Amino acid sequence: MRQTLTAIAAILLAAAPLSGVEFSGANRLSAWLSQPGYSLQYKEQCDLRLSGAMANGLTYTAGIRYLQDEERWEDTVMVRGITKRFVGLERKNLSLRLGNSYATLGKGLVFSCLNDDRVKLDRDLDGALAAGSYGGIVAGRVAAGRIRQNTVDIGPRTNLAGEVVLTPLGFVSLSGLYFRADAADQPDDPSLGKPAEEAFGGNATVSLGPVELSAEYAARQRYGVLDPTWGWIGAELPVGHAFYGAASLPLAGLGLSLEYKDYIHFDTPYNAPPPCNRDGRLLNSAADERGFAADVTSSLIPGLDLHGNYSKADTRFGNQEWEDSYAEARWTANSRLTLTAEAQARREVWLQPDIPLKHYRGLTLGSVLRYGNGSSVSAKVGGTRYRNHYGLADDMSWINTPIPGHYDGATAELGWSPLTWLNVAGSIEFASHRVPEYNNQVRWGMVELMVTQGNQKLMLSAGQTKGGLVCSGGFCRYEPAFRGMKCTWEWRF
Numbered sequence: 001m002r003q004t005l006t007a008i009a010a011i012l013l014a015a016a017p018l019s020g021v022e023f024s025g026a027n028r029l030s031a032w033l034s035q036p037g038y039s040l041q042y043k044e045q046c047d048l049r050l051s052g053a054m055a056n057g058l059t060y061t062a063g064i065r066y067l068q069d070e071e072r073w074e075d076t077v078m079v080r081g082i083t084k085r086f087v088g089l090e091r092k093n094l095s096l097r098l099g100n101s102y103a104t105l106g107k108g109l110v111f112s113c114l115n116d117d118r119v120k121l122d123r124d125l126d127g128a129l130a131a132g133s134y135g136g137i138v139a140g141r142v143a144a145g146r147i148r149q150n151t152v153d154i155g156p157r158t159n160l161a162g163e164v165v166l167t168p169l170g171f172v173s174l175s176g177l178y179f180r181a182d183a184a185d186q187p188d189d190p191s192l193g194k195p196a197e198e199a200f201g202g203n204a205t206v207s208l209g210p211v212e213l214s215a216e217y218a219a220r221q222r223y224g225v226l227d228p229t230w231g232w233i234g235a236e237l238p239v240g241h242a243f244y245g246a247a248s249l250p251l252a253g254l255g256l257s258l259e260y261k262d263y264i265h266f267d268t269p270y271n272a273p274p275p276c277n278r279d280g281r282l283l284n285s286a287a288d289e290r291g292f293a294a295d296v297t298s299s300l301i302p303g304l305d306l307h308g309n310y311s312k313a314d315t316r317f318g319n320q321e322w323e324d325s326y327a328e329a330r331w332t333a334n335s336r337l338t339l340t341a342e343a344q345a346r347r348e349v350w351l352q353p354d355i356p357l358k359h360y361r362g363l364t365l366g367s368v369l370r371y372g373n374g375s376s377v378s379a380k381v382g383g384t385r386y387r388n389h390y391g392l393a394d395d396m397s398w399i400n401t402p403i404p405g406h407y408d409g410a411t412a413e414l415g416w417s418p419l420t421w422l423n424v425a426g427s428i429e430f431a432s433h434r435v436p437e438y439n440n441q442v443r444w445g446m447v448e449l450m451v452t453q454g455n456q457k458l459m460l461s462a463g464q465t466k467g468g469l470v471c472s473g474g475f476c477r478y479e480p481a482f483r484g485m486k487c488t489w490e491w492r493f
């Protein structure tokens with residue numbers, strides 16, 4: 001690995017003396033030493049990038065990523081080698097990028113390739129991405145190629161996506177969206193050139209003073225695969241529909257926003273429908289769900305910031321439900337002291353196969369005390385209460401029966417930053433009794449150290465975490481429990 005990186009760096013540095021050429025990069029190395037058995041896992045990601053200017057106002061960029069991923073997760077693939085490479089050209093209102101790229105059309109109902117480290121999702125387009133605009137009135141993007149997720153191709157298909165945006169007036173924006181996945185990509189396959197599925201839709205955004213209204217609709221048609229003997233297989237698959245709407249009203253010291261979703265048969269491997277809740281969670285990946293979220297922020301009282309959020313969702317054909325309430329207060333007493341309070345209540349029905357009903361209540365109080373020249377001490381204490389029903393039932397009679405599974409929890413966090421480049425933190429959590437969800441453990445704790453110097457950052461941690469469900473942007477994964485030590489080093493140059 002080191003020899004490969006050295007060779008790549010030498011080639012790029014050799015080009016650096018050329019006029020207008022800039023060389024940059026980033027390296028992130030993480031290692032985990034976990035018990036039992038003191039198993040060692042590590043992951044290193046190195047990005048190298050060239051950029052510069054050419055004649056006639058043309059600029060260019062080029063880059064590669066070397067990834068050595070030895071992290072053993074059930075939902076990830078161990079990788080070693082160059083996983084991304086791209087070259088791009090741009091001039092005025094035109095751009096072209098070949099290789100790996102990210103792109104989201106509209107709100108993400110039709111097509112979205114994105115990277116989210118929180119849920120370990122790296123979905124990119126391996127192909128071509130072109131964009132252009134004219135006169136500030138019309139703009140468009142076209143993407144073509146294979147879609148990969150965590151370096152693995154999603155199906156043996158080639159894909160085409162496009163978006164055209166019109167802004168005929170300053171306060172109105174209209175767009176059309178299209179996506180197509182081919183049935184095959186082999187020249188000898190009779191389904192070559194036939195669409196396996198298509199999706200299309202449109203987006204409208206209107207800004208009237210402080211009010212902004214946005215709506216996006218999309219439809220999806222799956223045709224199946226053309227078999228040389230049996231013809232089209234899967235053509236009876238249902239048509240999908242999706243709608244997302246949002247409204248926002250920012251005022252002096254007050255902000256209001258509302259989101260609404262209605263998705264059916266839109267659980268595709270290449271889109272990212274908005275989840276419409278602050279936890280970033282979809283009920284069933286947009287296969288069948290509808291709901292809304294309301295959000296309010298207020299800073300009408302000097303020094304006091306308030307935030308409230310409520311979201312609710314369910315399914316048409318199943319019995320899944322979600323209801324969440326959240327409130328937060330932040331009071332800046334003076335330049336030295338800040339106090340915070342958070343409260344949350346959530347109810348889930350059939351979002352986990354083995355827990356048909358889950359209730360959660362939580363309250364957290366915190367403070368930050370600043371002193372000296374950039375030093376600070378922070379503290380948080382909180383309590384949680386879970387009232388869960390474990391098991392399966394053929395009907396809904398369990399709703400009104402006593403809930404046998406429950407436990408209470410308490411958390412405490414302490415952070416200290418004696419210097420601007422040093423931060424030390426610790427956390428501990430207790431449960432009232434052992435629960436199967438968290439490997440029958442009753443306590444967890446972690447100590448962390450972070451050192452920042454210029455363009456480098458070093459993070460060390462040791463202890464035990466309980467793991468659990470992690471969600472972001474509509475994607476979720478189960479993070480396994482961990483006991484051991486972690487080390488991460490980041491360097492940008």
